[in-house]
Amino acid sequence: MLDLGKVSLLSSQALAQLLAGSARLASLGGWLRLTAPNPLIHDILVATGLNRRIEIFDSGGPDSRPPPPPAAPSGQRLGDILTERGLAKPEQLA
Structure with missing residues (x-):
C-alpha cells in the first residue's frame, strides 16, 4: 500500500516506476495499491489508465474506493487532458 x-x-x-513496481510485485505474488491521491493525481492515474492496473483508494481500503471517473479519450496526450479538465495550465506543462 503506497x-x-x-x-x-x-x-x-514516476508513473512508469509505479507500473513496473506493480508488475514486479505481481510476479512475486504480491500487489501494489495506492491510497489517498489528491484529485489531480487521481485524474492523472485515470487519464493514463493506471487505475485499470493498480487499485486506488481514497483513504485506506476498498470501502473508501472513489466512484470510477469517466474514461479519458484514447490517443490524447496527458498535458492536453489536464488542460481540458482545468487541472493544469499550458505554461505549467512547458
Missing part, C-alpha cells in the same frame, strides 16, 4: 497523500504531482517517469 500512500500518495502528500504527493502533489507525478511525472511520466
Whole structure:
C-alpha cells in the first residue's frame, strides 16, 4: 500500500516506476495499491489508465474506493487532458 497523500504531482517517469513496481510485485505474488491521491493525481492515474492496473483508494481500503471517473479519450496526450479538465495550465506543462 503506497500512500500518495502528500504527493502533489507525478511525472511520466514516476508513473512508469509505479507500473513496473506493480508488475514486479505481481510476479512475486504480491500487489501494489495506492491510497489517498489528491484529485489531480487521481485524474492523472485515470487519464493514463493506471487505475485499470493498480487499485486506488481514497483513504485506506476498498470501502473508501472513489466512484470510477469517466474514461479519458484514447490517443490524447496527458498535458492536453489536464488542460481540458482545468487541472493544469499550458505554461505549467512547458
